[in-house]
Amino acid sequence: MAINAFIFDLDGVLTDTAEYHYLAWSALANELAVPFDRDDNEQLKGVDRMGSLDYILKKGNVNLTEQQKLTLADKKNLHYQQLINDMSPKDLFEGVTELFAQLKQQNINIGLASASKNAQMVLERLGIADQFDYVADAAKVAQGKPHPEIFLTVAEAFFLPADQCVGIEDSIAGLQSIVSAKMHSVGIGQPEVLYQADVVYADIKSFNLQQVLALA
Ligand code: G6P
Numbered sequence: 001m002a003i004n005a006f007i008f009d010l011d012g013v014l015t016d017t018a019e020y021h022y023l024a025w026s027a028l029a030n031e032l033a034v035p036f037d038r039d040d041n042e043q044l045k046g047v048d049r050m051g052s053l054d055y056i057l058k059k060g061n062v063n064l065t066e067q068q069k070l071t072l073a074d075k076k077n078l079h080y081q082q083l084i085n086d087m088s089p090k091d092l093f094e095g096v097t098e099l100f101a102q103l104k105q106q107n108i109n110i111g112l113a114s115a116s117k118n119a120q121m122v123l124e125r126l127g128i129a130d131q132f133d134y135v136a137d138a139a140k141v142a143q144g145k146p147h148p149e150i151f152l153t154v155a156e157a158f159f160l161p162a163d164q165c166v167g168i169e170d171s172i173a174g175l176q177s178i179v180s181a182k183m184h185s186v187g188i189g190q191p192e193v194l195y196q197a198d199v200v201y202a203d204i205k206s207f208n209l210q211q212v213l214a215l216a
Pocket residue numbers: 011018021044045046047048049052077114115116117118119138171
């Protein structure tokens with residue numbers, strides 16, 4: 001069966017916003033005097049805003065009211081939005097434009113499955129908002145990654161079964177989501193971290209389209 005859709009994560013796959021999320025969470029953790037390093041951050045990639053905050057609070061044994069949590073989540077988000085404010089098309093990872101062009105040439109749908117409520121803004125800053133056939137609305141996803149819901153939502157929008165879709169992710173939680181959705185999976189990053197993926201590339205510019213199409 002042929003592959004008819006590529007469903008991309010955004011942060012850390014198409015652009016370096018994973019680093020901005022890390023910077024904003026580590027600033028907040030620092031304020032709360034909770035130790036937070038890159039291994040912790042690996043666990044947070046792909047995890048939604050409140051889930052990420054809960055991880056940090058739990059790690060530091062910090063107990064807060066819902067209202068206090070919302071205030072901290074807003075604070076992190078404002079910091080993140082400041083960091084992405086100056087983004088432009090030059091921040092698109094190398095190879096994305098070429099890969100999208102190849103997919104379009106082969107009539108393969110391009111979808112986005114990002115847990116970020118800032119995804120639309122980032123797509124616009126990068127100048128690629130109009131490249132997608134479907135963008136999942138993170139605000140409407142009931143169960144975040146590692147649950148398969150967000151990837152399945154995009155496949156349903158394309159009227160495609162999961163085995164005709166490839167999910168592309170840089171996060172452990174996101175890959176779990178793709179695997180649970182029973183889609184083909186591509187990891188972007190380190191194979192030791194993303195061992196669940198069918199194939200792993202260091203970055204998008206190393207993507208081998210023929211190899212991925214042969215997964216089906
Ligand atoms: C993505 C990122 C996470 C981030 C989440 C929510 O999944 O990988 O690091 O926490 O989106 O992002 P948001 O912009 O809605 O806070």
